[in-house]
Amino acid sequence: MEPMTVAVAIHARFFARLREQAGTDSETVHVPQRSTVGDVYAALRGAHPALESNLDAVRPAINQEFSSWDTVVSEGDEVAFIPPVSGGANTVPGVPANSRRRL
Amino acid sequence: MFEVTTEPLDARRAESAVTHARAGAICTFTGIVRDTSRGRTVTHLEYEAFDEMATTQMRKIADEIADRWPEARVAMAHRTGRLEIGEASVVVSVSAPHRAEAIAACKWGIDRLKESVPIWKKEHAADGTYWIEGDEAVKASS
Numbered sequence: 001m002e003p004m005t006v007a008v009a010i011h012a013r014f015f016a017r018l019r020e021q022a023g024t025d026s027e028t029v030h031v032p033q034r035s036t037v038g039d040v041y042a043a044l045r046g047a048h049p050a051l052e053s054n055l056d057a058v059r060p061a062i063n064q065e066f067s068s069w070d071t072v073v074s075e076g077d078e079v080a081f082i083p084p085v086s087g088g089a090n091t092v093p094g095v096p097a098n099s100r101r102r103l
Numbered sequence: 104m105f106e107v108t109t110e111p112l113d114a115r116r117a118e119s120a121v122t123h124a125r126a127g128a129i130c131t132f133t134g135i136v137r138d139t140s141r142g143r144t145v146t147h148l149e150y151e152a153f154d155e156m157a158t159t160q161m162r163k164i165a166d167e168i169a170d171r172w173p174e175a176r177v178a179m180a181h182r183t184g185r186l187e188i189g190e191a192s193v194v195v196s197v198s199a200p201h202r203a204e205a206i207a208a209c210k211w212g213i214d215r216l217k218e219s220v221p222i223w224k225k226e227h228a229a230d231g232t233y234w235i236e237g238d239e240a241v242k243a244s245s
Contacts, residue, residue: 016151016223017234020244057236061221064156080153082221084236 006033008075010040017083018058021050031073037062038069040079051081058083104178105161107154107222117178117196126176126198130209134193136186141240143228150183150192153221157181160220167215168197168208175199175208181222192224 007030014022022044029047031040037060045051052058059082060067073079104120114131121129136148165177178196186192195212199205224235225243233240 013153015153015221016225017236017241017243019151061153061156064153064159066219080156080221082153083223083234084239085217085220085222 007031008033008035008073008077010073011076011078012040012044013078013080015080015082018052018081021052022048023050034072036069037067037071037073037079040073041069041081044081052083104180105158105165106180107152107157107183108180109182109184112180112182112191112194114191114194114196117180117194118198120178121176121196121198123176123198125174125200126205127200128202128205129196129198130202130205131194131196132209132213133191134213136188136190136192138188140226140228140235143226143230145188146227146229147188148186148192148227149225150181150186151223151225152181152183154183157220157222161216164212164215164219168211171211172199172204172208175204177208177212179212179216181216181220183222 010029010031011026012029013026014024019025029040029043031043055069060069061080061082062071062073063078104117114133118129118131138145161179168175168177176198181193182191195209195216197205197209197212199208226233226235232243234243
């Protein structure tokens with residue numbers, strides 16, 4: 001790995017059970033350029049070990065659009081981590097199931 | 104009308120938003136807070152929303168309905184905060200020229216809302232509080 005020279009600032013948001021686990025509803029996290037949403041969540045879990053470890057139980061959204069864990073984030077993105085909603089199976093419209101994975 | 108609000112919901116307001124001269128049918132679904140869930144006695148609910156994304160997702164569902172039932176008009180409202188037993192948590196109202204489309208599109212609207220709109224329900228029951236996540240009830244920290 002090359003040393004991290006450039007980082008991007010990501011505005012992370014947590015809701016419902018994930019908000020309680022994180023102990024906050026939002027925070028700014030810095031990750032290397034070309035990081036994925038999964039990398040952002042891993043960094044946040046480092047700071048908040050109580051955060052859900054099963055990625056099938058979390059849906060990421062970038063700038064209010066559901067995304068996959070493999071999507072690359074950009075400077076200033078708002079990345080929300082969303083637990084399953086009350087009435088639905090944890091399916092992500094438009095995102096193939098094989099893009100989900102476990103930490 | 105697509106809204107997330109802490110104020111009590113009014114189904115008539117949603118219906119007024121979709122009514123027009125060529126609409127011969129309005130179908131309205133109202134979700135109500137009930138006093139039991141999974142065998143537990145519920146004292147009250149709390150709903151939490153990602154407000155901006157929730158209204159964005161509601162508009163997307165309305166677009167899906169427009170693709171399938173081009174003459175339908177849709178209104179959606181979801182309440183957040185503390186709700187007591189018997190209060191309305193969600194209203195979906197759809198107008199169309201005839202009842203078959205209005206009923207089908209309304210069902211599509213509430214089903215998709217429950218799947219894809221980022222709003223969460225916390226049940227306050229006699230034995231503790233639970234986040235309701237799909238078919239699961241997960242013990243909450245408070």
